[in-house]
Amino acid sequence: MRTPPKRRWTLRSRSARNLIYQLLLLALIGLLIWFLAHNTARNMAVRGIQSGFDFLFQTAGFDIGEGLLDYDSSQPYWRAFLVGLTNTLRVAVLGIILTTLIGTLIGIGRLSRNALLSGLCGAYVEFFRNVPVLLQLLMWYLLFTEILPAADAAWRVDTWLGPVFLSKGGLSFPAPVASASGWVLDLPRQGEFAVEQGGALTPEFLALLIGLTIYTAAFVAEVVRAGIQSVPRGQTEAAASLGLSRAQAMRLIQLPQALRVIIPPMTNQYLNLTKNSSLAVAIGYPDVVSIANTSINQSGRAVECISIIMLIYLCTSLGTSLLMNWYNARAAILER
Amino acid sequence: MSARIFEPILARPAPTRSAGPLGWLRSKLFSDWKTSLATLLVGTLLAYYLPQLMDWAVLRARWLSDANDCRAEGVGACWSVVAEKYRIILFGRYPFEEQWRPLVATLLMVSLLVASCIRACWRPALALAWLLVLASFFALMYGDLAGLSKVESDRWGGLPLTILLATLSIALAFPLALAVALGRRSGLPAIRSLCTLYVELVRGVPLISVLFMASFLFPLFMPPGLNIDVLVRVVAGITLFAAAYMAEVIRGGLQAIPRGQVEAAASLGLSYWQTQRLIVLPQALATVVPGLMNNFISIFKDTSLVTIVSLYELTGSLSLGLNSDADWRPYKIEGYFFIALIYFAFCYAMSRYSLWVEQQVNKGKAR
């Protein structure tokens, strides 16, 4: 068996022209980048702004309202960013799980034969899709801070695990806590000014989580509906002719096939939810963008801080895409 | 074989059991016991909560009262806040007496957008109309000519600002998106990599970071001493953001064109650019109109984010109007509902149109 010979190169050939065009373009881009960088350096010199990422090791000097890690204002900037990152991930992961559940149910509900159910689900989708997410977040936050009672007179619901309190101070619930005698439930109780003890979720976190979940669920519902409808009708007809009920046909025939169509746009919605969590800066939840904003104001290092948040989001996007691609490949191979 | 004479049977109307309102109820809500149960459950929930909502929002609501009236006991929603503050919500900090100018400008822009959607208007004159309306929009808003007083761009706000940002960004983003989409499908690796890098970079970061970049970094990128208006910077940021998403939609349309079309054009001797212009793009763009419409709806909603960089469009102008007014501040939620209604009206109309276009395109495909 022979292999193809090497290509010969002439000036009039298509390959030569292509090479020249590309070299010109790269030169132009290079020139542009040099121009921007040069201006930036001069501007920063004029304004006396330092550059460099060493500021990350300086003291931050500001407090953060909530977070999973220990932090106070004497900690360095990098730790502040880390707290912000964990806050973002907290809301993103919970949001993704909840929105998948709610969105899938509503998507399936839209395909129901019951006109009332499908009408309601349709109304849900149309309403929440056509209002900006920032407006929805602001409204949820307003609801939480205006409608809920003050922290000294919280609403109380007694569940089998213990009492759950809801007020302007947030949601307090029984939480497992490690102690000397093993895992113990830390129960909240109504104090004089606020609810004390127990696991707590701030109203900012709640507003962000609920707002993002409900908004994204409307899109997830559409993705799920389109995916289920993409399965050819012949499949459902074959299932019916074999004696399967509608629910069985949905679970065994339609959903598995629909999943392959659903996964790419679903990944997109997960990424959108993660990116929309950056709007936390508008309602005071200290996510990574909010922390970056404060850092820019404190340290003046705009270029560095913005690069950090862009890098973080790019990595998150890449990570989510890779994860979903892996799941997609697995789902496809298993069907062979 | 006996010859049977064929007697045609005339069409008769269907029996009434499946038609009419009773028939609809029967098939849609009570077709089997599971559906009936679901109807009863949902119906009961609705019957319980809906009247309460109606009571608060309509029956016990105040529509045109003042703030004291709304604070009275047993009063429902206070829609008077809309009646009181609608001008600052709709027009932001624009000088009160001159507010007819943003009104006219907005109406002009909206008419232009509606006209661009009607197939009968797709003539070369439309491009001219775009330029004229945009020019008159700026002339009306900024003033400083023909006897109109000057109003700086930092006083522009509310609905005109939202529509301006959305329309201008989309108009500028479209040619960029077209170039990037073609570039991503190019055979030249440098062009393809650059375009892919741009799209993936922009799509991976939230709009807020692009707006921060526009707000904090664009001034640094310019030569020292050159100051660019914040409005221009924000439009540039939104344009770069929108172009990446539109490029993906256009690329999808380009990919859907069968390779045979390009081969036929090549075999007829057409050059690359002639093929794109005459064969590929006319077909591709027709199919991506629904997708581009969705982009426009997204950008329209995303303009609300400029509130965070201190431009007071529709979402931000409410806070502007209410934060400093202690009397009306408790009724912010009604104000929010009003704004949500405006966004809903625009976006719903646009999404209906997009659906209609999609149906038209599919009709044209069927033989």
Added chain:
Amino acid sequence: MNNMSDPIIIFDKVNKWYGNNFHVLRDIDLSVARGERIVICGPSGSGKSTLIRCINRLEEHQEGRLVVDGIELSDDIKATDAVRKEVGMVFQQFNLFPHLTVLDNLTLSPIWSGKIPKKEAEQNAMQQLERVKIAEQALKYPLQLSGGQQQRVAIARALCLKPKIMLFDEPTSALDPEMIKEVLDVMTELAAQGITMLCVTHEMGFAKAVADRVIFMDEGQIVEQATPQEFFSNPQSPRSRDFLSKILGH
């Protein structure tokens, strides 16, 4: 410059690979005389379509010489453009432009590539449409026509360039059986008018009636070339015999 007895197409040890491993054309030596009608047949994957697509450079060969009407095909863009003006191609999937009327489909290339004024291009187009007996459909859109009508329009479109060579890549394979005859009739008439034709097809009746030469290809090589009478009645190679038995059997 070109002697009328010069071959119009010369393949000289032409080789082509797809990627590094798939050797799709192997040492093709072929000489086509002016006005000759050739039918190429063979099993799928044998390289027949690739062979004729090399002639108008829709595919690029990596080794050997390929000369069309005195112009050698190579990386040179000018050579490719010149050859495409001489060669017309008809595709299996018609590839008509659905957003243009039939008339616009035909006048597109003469106007934009041939720089011919619109009136002249339209007159020429109507002549070609009459030649394929479909002039009354000139203002319709392709998707409003039947498959057979679309393919005839495609033939007229290729003829608008007044090419010296016409290439047909399985022109009737995508048609419903009742429409194959109308397209073959048009091709037969064309053949009678003296144009050089290379046709990849399974329609053996057409080959017997029209072809000067039948070429059988298998696995990238020309296995056998003969006149139709010789090929169909007395195939020399066992591979040709095998192929014919499959095709003519049902």
